[in-house]
Amino acid sequence: AQSVTQLDSHVSVSEGTPVLLRCNYSSSYSPSLFWYVQHPNKGLQLLLKYTSAATLVKGINGFEAEFKKSETSFHLTKPSAHMSDAAEYFCVVSDENSGNTPLVFGKGTRLSVIA
């Protein structure tokens, strides 16, 4: 069965500094991996996805993530944080070959951006 571990429950950065949100996954097959963002009192928005094409994936709002099979990681990065990036971020895994198994969410990482 697939699972994801988000290594930090809370990350705090200063505006203009880099962002790193860490995610490790476990999957029996070739996974699809996603990052979702949830702003306060809002729904979930897809940031980016990896589906076995390029290992470096670019998403919206300047975020990107790199799939590293050897490390079973899919960390989310952004070169320069903006105040509007403050939100909850979820790493999500799916197995294309696992039949009727829905997306599995990590427990989330809360990103705070300090002015």
Added chain:
Amino acid sequence: DTAVSQTPKYLVTQMGNDKSIKCEQNLGHDTMYWYKQDSKKFLKIMFSYNNKELIINETVPNRFSPKSPDKAHLNLHINSLELGDSAVYFCASSHNFAGGEDGYTFGSGTRLTVV
């Protein structure tokens, strides 16, 4: 045009009452879901339907009953509400369980408060 819309956005009700949350998607997706997000932001799958057929029914009290009149709608009815049912409930839809190219599209959530 909202892709996945759920109503109501907020619901405050007394213990013991029965309430329903409605969800509609206009994306032509075959699969719909209900997720529950607790106070720690953890997202857990509750139900999933594919073309009006129940596929996933996690360990949810049988006071919760989903209904899918057609593949564009998935409603959630809750009987005899309890304090522990207080949470944010998210509806989502996708082409298939793996999420495909677009992942899951989420509604904006229904914040249920049981008093």
